[in-house]
Amino acid sequence: MTRHLDQVFAALADPTRREILNMLLEDDMAVTDVAEPFTMSLAAISKHLGVLTTAxxxxxxxxxxxxxCRLEPDALRAASVWMQGFGQFEPVNLDAFERFLAAELPGAPGSGTQTE
Known part of the structure; x- marks a missing residue:
């Protein structure tokens, strides 16, 4: 499972590969059509496609x-499940945290009292 996630995230790390995936959301595409909007060789696009295929x-x-080329959306499921595990944490409100610290810790910045 870890190796698969590593391959998926490595593939997604490149903006060209993300754009290719975005293009394939619409429909299957011939390799030459995938290559058309990019300013790189067909061989370079083929390497990107190889990474996406391996992942x-x-x-x-x-x-x-x-x-x-055809998008395989189920391949993102494991990565999505892994990332959702981080959704259990609430975002930290730093202003509220600073107010809490000021109220709880005399002499903390923003508490209005300074200890020397």
Missing amino acids: GLISQDKRGRVKW
């Missing part, structure tokens, strides 16, 4: 002479 985020299949 299980996309699948590729050949239809006739054309290689097609």
Whole structure:
């Protein structure tokens, strides 16, 4: 499981690969169509597609002479479940925390009393 998560997050770390995934949200695409909006070689795009395929985020299949890419949304499920574990924590309100400290700790910044 950890290795799979590492592959998914490594694949998502690159903006080009995230854009490719965004493009594939619409529909399956031929590799040449995926490469079209980018200013890099087809070989470079193929490497990005290889990383996405290894991570299980996309699948590729050949239809006739054309290689097609398809988004595999279920591959993000494990990463999503892992990230949701962090949702159990409330965001920290630093202003409220500072007020709490000022009220509880005499001499703390913002408490209005200074101890020397």
